[in-house]
Amino acid sequence: MLTERQLLILRAIIDDYIQTAQPVGSRTLSKRDDLSFSSATIRNDMADLEDLGLIEKPHTSAGRIPSEVGYRYYVDHLVEKRVIDERETHHLGERLRASAQESDLLIRQAADLLSDLTNYTTVALGPNSQMNRLARIDLMPLDERRGVVLILTDQGHVEHRTVVFESPMAPDMIEEMIRFLNDRLKGTPIGQLKSRLSEEVSTLQLANREQYEHMLQLIQSTAGLQHPTSLYLGGKKNIFNQPEFQTLDTLRPFLEWIDEQERLTDWLESLPNREIYVSIGSENGILALQNCSVITSDYTLDGKTFGTIAMIGPTRMDYRHGVQMMGQLIEALRRTKLEE
Amino acid sequence: MLTERQLLILRAIIDDYIQTAQPVGSRTLSKRDDLSFSSATIRNDMADLEDLGLIEKPHTSAGRIPSEVGYRYYVDHLVEKRVIDERETHHLGERLRASAQESDLLIRQAADLLSDLTNYTTVALGPNSQMNRLARIDLMPLDERRGVVLILTDQGHVEHRTVVFESPMAPDMIEEMIRFLNDRLKGTPIGQLKSRLSEEVSTLQLANREQYEHMLQLIQSTAGLQHPTSLYLGGKKNIFNQPEFQTLDTLRPFLEWIDEQERLTDWLESLPNREIYVSIGSENGILALQNCSVITSDYTLDGKTFGTIAMIGPTRMDYRHGVQMMGQLIEALRRTKLEE
DNA sequence: GATTAGCACTCAGTAAATATGAGTGCTAAT
DNA sequence: ATTAGCACTCATATTTACTGAGTGCTAATC
Structure with missing residues (x-):
């Protein structure tokens, strides 16, 4: 257990070193107002603090610097957390x-x-945003070969990606698919979106299955993008x-x-x-x-x-x-x- | 005008210095296969090159290094551009x-x-993207107080921003406004979007003018975002x-x-x-x-x-x-x- | 006339030699 | 228990001397 004075000295060393980045010597400390002891007294306490592993010296004739253990002690015992001004x-x-x-x-x-x-x-x-939930998904055609997939979350986060169709897509087909996906997937956590997409579409029985698969793939690639945070x-x-x-x-x-x-x-x-x-x-x-x-x-x-x-x-x-x-x-x- | 040999020496100095980052001396150069002159000869040419401002010495007893003028000469005369392998x-x-x-x-x-x-x-x-043209603008409601403004360009660039309504917006009103804006503004260069928005809406005579104005402001704030490139x-x-x-x-x-x-x-x-x-x-x-x-x-x-x-x-x-x-x-x- | 060998000179960089001083540990006196 | 005193340590700064790469110039050579 540290004595009152040792605590004072430890604290002074750390405070001083934090400010100056220079090893702190006993004479410097004895000149402080709050430490009216002789340098020899301080040296004795410093030796004790060193034995405890709280401070150390870079070399024989230098002052002391805090060790990591010393900082740890300082942070745990001498720093007040949560003082709100x-x-x-x-x-x-x-x-x-x-x-x-x-x-x-x-x-x-x-x-x-x-x-x-x-x-x-x-x-x-x-x-x-993996924890965000899907608010809306959309695919907006740019021209007959390209479109932009948009994924909106309930927190206002947006992911987007330009995708290219293998073959031209009929606008009403896109619309139909998007409406379907929104109905089914609203509220899905983004992290699960990719797998949920596959599930939902596999339940479908449709004419243009192949095209749907392709479009789905494009949407999935957007959902899997690594922009989570x-x-x-x-x-x-x-x-x-x-x-x-x-x-x-x-x-x-x-x-x-x-x-x-x-x-x-x-x-x-x-x-x-x-x-x-x-x-x-x-x-x-x-x-x-x-x-x-x-x-x-x-x-x-x-x-x-x-x-x-x-x-x-x-x-x-x-x-x-x-x-x-x-x-x-x-x-x-x-x-x-x-x-x- | 430089002699053949001076050109050779200039080139050698620069090539050597680029590699080693060390001043190049006459003796080093004379040992090169492509420069079979004595160091004294090279020294004479070096003195000339220095007079021309093409090379310089960091101090009396160092070798020479290229000057900026020297590099310029090198780049303009000794580097072949557009050699495609x-x-x-x-x-x-x-x-x-x-x-x-x-x-x-x-x-x-x-x-x-x-x-x-x-x-x-x-x-x-x-x-x-200031040069891109508007492909589509949209405002998607997230909940009754917030929405996401989306601006898509013909090049597939997307700008988005979450906006907050002062008062709840009727979905069909939003829809109407968006349809109107898309009709009028499609193809507008993004750089001009902000001013064009004001123009278009000022031509309108509508019942809920106030709400429109507010919404417009929100959309404008998105258009003015500094994410152009x-x-x-x-x-x-x-x-x-x-x-x-x-x-x-x-x-x-x-x-x-x-x-x-x-x-x-x-x-x-x-x-x-x-x-x-x-x-x-x-x-x-x-x-x-x-x-x-x-x-x-x-x-x-x-x-x-x-x-x-x-x-x-x-x-x-x-x-x-x-x-x-x-x-x-x-x-x-x-x-x-x-x-x- | 162009090239080269030779030599005195310059100066950055390095290494060794020396001085400085801040700081310590220990002992003996208070 | 505290402090004054002193011998000792060692990083850092300063001085000094040395080394060697490189130059410019002159005189001899091709």
């Missing part, structure tokens, strides 16, 4: 409302807002200002990793479903992010679970500020109504 | 055909292909392998610049309309690209003018290879038919 939250809500007509816009705005507030890179993932990055540039990313060795893996949209989406979707979750340094298990910490949270919009938002910074990130900003943002989102 | 072009065509169902996919594939071939970063811009980046990572981008001072401006999609689009659209155009070093006038050269070309697809594709590398780029690959790619694109 009503005024600030309200202010965020205002800024979000300006983009509230469209979910994609809102997600982008949320990502930008959070990165503005924290100066870290953020990633926001929109709702997984929208993803936005905010403040990518911020990484350039972090002192730990001033060399190519650290910068390059990060940038290469963050530019790979698909992997990023998979990663965000694989995160544990929690309100606010902090992953420190190598805890995230991703090589390119070994020197990064991540604050993630699921968020709801107008009551409904909506997506995930993440904030990525160096392990030496300002956890207190980050957690608080994240808390206020998701609170502001919770209170935001889409489609005002 | 039928087999290679055919091969490219094959790889493109796999993505030929959808224009967006094809553009992306073209960008990736070109960056694979050259190891430079590429940007491909799709057709500017699709843009793809290929091989962004390649920049990390270029020796001139191994420091943050050079890398950062480049990456920040290339990540700004909107500016990138504007830039590509502002380029002179040519087949293959090479901009060397500071010629492009962009601070972030002062050490880059760009090979751009408009391309056609299935005969129709379609978009612009650009290849961005260090000023010390392999112009011969780059120009040739670009030529073959646009030739392959020209022969590709969309919607096979």
